[in-house]
Amino acid sequence: MWKLTVSSACIGSGVCAGTAPAHFAIGPDGRSRPLASPVEPDDIVLGAAVNCPMEAIAVTDADTGTPIDPPP
Amino acid sequence: MTQQDSATAVEFPIPPAPTLYHPAPQLAQLRAHQPVAKVTLDDGTTGYLVTRYADVRQVLIDPRFSRAAANAMGPGGAQTGVSMLAEDSMISLDPPEHTRLRRLVAGAFTARRVEQLRPKVRALVDELLAEVTARPHPVDLVEHFSLPLPVRVICELLGVPPQDQHIFHAWSDTVMSDASRDPDEIRSTIVKLGEYFGKLIADKRATPADDLMTALIAARDEGDRLTEKELLNLCFGLLIAGHETTANQINMFLLTLMSFPEEYQRLAASPELVPQAVEELMRFVQLGDSSSNGLPRITTEAVELSGVTIPAGSVVLTSALAANRDESVFSDPDRLDLSREVAQHLSFGAGAHHCLGAQLARMELQEALSGLLRHLPGLQIAVPDSQLRFKSGMILRSLETLPVTWQHEA
Secondary structure, three states, X not given: OEEEEEOOOOOOOOHHHHHOOOOEEEOOOOOEEEOOOXXXXXXXXHHHHHHOOOOOEEEEEOOOXXXXXXXX | OOHHHHOOOEEOOOOOOOOOOOOOHHHHHHHHHOOEEEEEOOOOOEEEEEOOHHHHHHHHHOOOEEHHHHHHHOOOOOOOHHHHHHHHOHHHOOOOHHHHHHHHHHHXXXXXXXXXXXXXXXXXXXXHHHHHHOOOOOEEHHHHHHOHHHHHHHHHHHOOOHHHHHHHXXXXXXXXXXXXXXXXXXXXXXXXXXXXXXXXXXXXXXXOOOOHHHHHHHHHHOOOOOOHHHHHHHHHHHHXXXXXXXXXXXXXXXXXXXXXXXHHHHHHHOHHHHHHHHHHHHHHOOOXXXXXXXXXXXXXXXXXXXXXXXXXXXXXXXXXXXHOXXXXXXXXXXXXXXXXXXXXXXXXXXHHHOOOOHHHHHHHHHHHHHHHHHHOOOOEEOOOHHHOOXXXXXXXXXXXXXXXXXXXXX
């Protein structure tokens, strides 16, 4: 399973919410948050993380804490 | 039937704004009374125009509003250069196809990577403005600053020889033209751009360099992660998107600041306001005219917005200009306030298609504005607004020239 976090660097561009709407949504504060975590591995989550202009999304292995994106 | 449905369809494009500094009054009326307005487009089709901040943001982010469906149907008003160029490119795809291409280039445009370019951009600003100050007054800022700055930045990032800029600049103007331009001329220009980049790609294959084009060629040749046509479209898409917008935004920033002299004075006295000022200017300026509508989307299912049910298969247009003046988000929205605590404006769009170059544009605009305050104190535009000449038939306000004067140091 993958653990998803969105850091305070988020500017609310909505790139992740538009790319992976099953995994991210913009909250009432205008910032993104994961809809659930941990989640089953899914390539679109990595797409959302890589495409974030602020590099605000971290994807890690939920059991080991090993970084998946950004890569170690 | 809702009140909006029974209202007469609005003709779109709407009549242009009477001033350079505010959207057409009709947009404020629509935002108040018909926030999801039925519109008749110039090709006879119908659609919806969305003008409230929350609704515009939702349309741009929510995957039920599809760019790919809009591209497949080819509607949304008459064809422009950008809509033709869009046919085979990132801006006409939905995730996950869109995601595959964007992740190849996104890394080059993150805030962190852009910050690494800042010292170079600042040095380039200083170099260009030192040349400007050596010239007799008035100096045309379009030729000597606002255009060469973003052209040289994007050329260096991509790996396009900057001495070729005169070749591609006319092509770029054609591609950024509106529906009044002959479609055959736009098509033949897109072919020429393709040939130019085809040759450049061949050169880079033979002699790889440390630039984005070389990285994309490697993604094509080693990773097979994009087609040759996608590679070509990405390269010229980035080149064109990377300079027209920023160049004209610098011009519109200056025009807007000169028309709000107290705000300009405040900024000149407190240059540390520049980052905030750039955000407020991005929100405020009218880079496009009041009929700018982002790119059309089509609903993949019925969606309700502000009490109006938009049926599946409808063309949906958004007005970022209207959304950026929404009083429910921005208090006193028609006032330029450079120290405003800005909610995120929508000038870079939102969602999967949020401007790829947003962080680069921000940084270039911050450095350009700081540099102008540093090098050209007491800046004034040397002609009245009535004598400003904009290129005709462009999708954004593109100045032919911007003659300026300033106070020489004592």
